[in-house]
Amino acid sequence: MSLKLGDEFPNFNLKTTAGEFQLHQWLGDKWGILFSHPADYTPVCTTELSRAAKLAPEFAKRNTKLIGLSCDVVENHHGWIKDIQAFGGPNVECSGSICKLVLPAEFPFPIIDDSDRKLAKHLGMIDPDEFDTKGLPLTARAVFIIGPDKKLKASLLYPATTGRNFDELLRLLDSLQLATRLPIATPADWKVGDKVMVPPNVKDEDVKKYFPQGVQIKNDLPSGKGYIRMAQV
Structure with a gap:
């Protein structure tokens, strides 16, 4: 199986x-x-x-x-x-x-x-x-x-x-559980307390709802695309 x-x-x-x-x-x-x-x-x-x-x-x-x-x-x-x-x-x-x-x-x-x-x-x-x-x-x-x-x-x-x-399993579990509560993803080497990523498919109205403190958008990428959005939760 x-x-x-x-x-x-x-x-x-x-x-x-x-x-x-x-x-x-x-x-x-x-x-x-x-x-x-x-x-x-x-x-x-x-x-x-x-x-x-x-x-x-x-x-x-x-x-x-x-x-x-x-x-x-x-x-x-x-x-x-x-x-x-x-x-x-x-x-x-x-x-x-x-x-x-x-x-x-x-x-x-x-x-x-x-x-x-x-x-x-x-x-x-x-x-x-x-x-x-x-x-x-x-x-x-x-x-x-x-x-x-x-x-x-x-x-x-x-x-x-x-x-x-097993510390990594704890970290993985923290990420999974946070993602069940909020529309987020966690970046490489993330741990509890670090900023999370707001995926591009999260609509603006949901960004305001779940991240009232706002998000940081990285606009200086060579592509000019603002798909990297970070937030503190």
Whole structure:
């Protein structure tokens, strides 16, 4: 299956470290990020899930749920989670003037059991160059961002050899969510607080409505066309 932007994301029945459920029902009215990793107890994947766990509160602030996936069974996931938490280091918990370092009691998101490779094949996440010790294909490092309407808003696909940047996923999510509220686009390297771009197809009356503070038009391009319009939101 080849999912395109705007397609409804399949409502899989999932077996996970947090129990069994249907994806759409679990998401509810929230955004979702499903990301796959090649295998449990592997080095790059451990760094990725550790970073995702550290950033889980930031995703939660953005009304977004995280869910991982690999071609291993739930029992493996539970054991691996202990390594992920240990690798990420302890949290600091304080009571009055006394502080101590403790490992988090719970992992902040579920990990899907895809040991039959059903989801990986359905979503086109198989890495043709990576295999496990039994010679079975592993999943690539895929990312799917799903909107509250259950439609695919963005997707990324990395090879098994390259770990992902979860700060970039936050930046991408910020851009997607802002674009659902305002008729804007975000320029290269944009981050929250930077100026946004007002696309040429936004009518003048809508510019006044959504950007009452006005827009800046770059008129000194060689073409003389004023299609670059910037605004602060």
